[in-house]
Amino acid sequence: MKIATSFLSCKNIEGAIQKLSATDADFIHVDFIDGKLYKGRCIPFRKLKKIFKYTRKRLDVHLMVKKPKKYIKKFADLNAANITFHIETEKNIEKNLELIRSFGIRAGLSISPDTEPSRLRPYLDKIDLILIMSVMPGAGGQAFMEETIPKIKTISEMARKVNPNIKICVDGGINEDVAKKLKSIDMMVVGSYITNQKNFQEAIDVLRDAIQ
Ligand code: DX5
Ligand code: ZN
Numbered sequence: 001m002k003i004a005t006s007f008l009s010c011k012n013i014e015g016a017i018q019k020l021s022a023t024d025a026d027f028i029h030v031d032f033i034d035g036k037l038y039k040g041r042c043i044p045f046r047k048l049k050k051i052f053k054y055t056r057k058r059l060d061v062h063l064m065v066k067k068p069k070k071y072i073k074k075f076a077d078l079n080a081a082n083i084t085f086h087i088e089t090e091k092n093i094e095k096n097l098e099l100i101r102s103f104g105i106r107a108g109l110s111i112s113p114d115t116e117p118s119r120l121r122p123y124l125d126k127i128d129l130i131l132i133m134s135v136m137p138g139a140g141g142q143a144f145m146e147e148t149i150p151k152i153k154t155i156s157e158m159a160r161k162v163n164p165n166i167k168i169c170v171d172g173g174i175n176e177d178v179a180k181k182l183k184s185i186d187m188m189v190v191g192s193y194i195t196n197q198k199n200f201q202e203a204i205d206v207l208r209d210a211i212q
Pocket of ligand 2: 031062171
């Protein structure tokens with residue numbers, strides 16, 4: 001299983017990114033919020049752009065924005081491996097997925113805890129990954145919503161039937177105990193569990209042990 005690390009709840013973003021870059025995490029997860037689709041901490045793009053000069057890690061971009069098209073090209077230029085936006089955006093979903101793929105980047109759809117999984121169905125053969133939110137979008141450091149466990153199962157089964165190569169990713173509130181319940185997914189996104197500790201690599205090692 002891959003691990004992507006989020007720095008959304010960190011005060012010193014630049015320092016956190018440098019420390020995360022020194023770990024063996026697979027990706028740095030970038031949460032980008034415009035305040036229109038969801039409320040939360042909006043880190044301006046121009047700030048993120050500067051910071052990413054300091055990491056060689058590939059990015060797993062999570063766009064929590066109303067109009068993904070506005071930001072897809074910008075993040076495509078920043079060494080993104082994956083770009084995911086929300087199914088809750090409703091408009092131009094197929095076009096935006098195509099745009100992401102036109103840059104040779106894996107395209108994903110994210111789904112909030114209160115959205116019906118069947119909404120993903122029309123797009124399952126057009127996406128490379130699904131990012132299932134296990135907290136409400138907007139902030140790091142929230143508690144994992146246990147009710148997303150059966151939802152993860154439902155979505156995985158539905159998606160893998162149509163598209164066996166699809167990657168199932170879960171984002172929010174993951175710690176050592178939660179990780180043990182997520183052994184069958186492909187990637188976990190973890191923020192505060194790692195960044196609240198002094199030694200980031202040790203925290204990642206604990207998570208990797210938990211999913212063995
Ligand atoms: C929530 C974000 C998550 C979050 C993860 O809106 O999408 O990526 O920052 O952080 P933790 O692990 O602290 O929930
Ligand atoms: Zn995220």
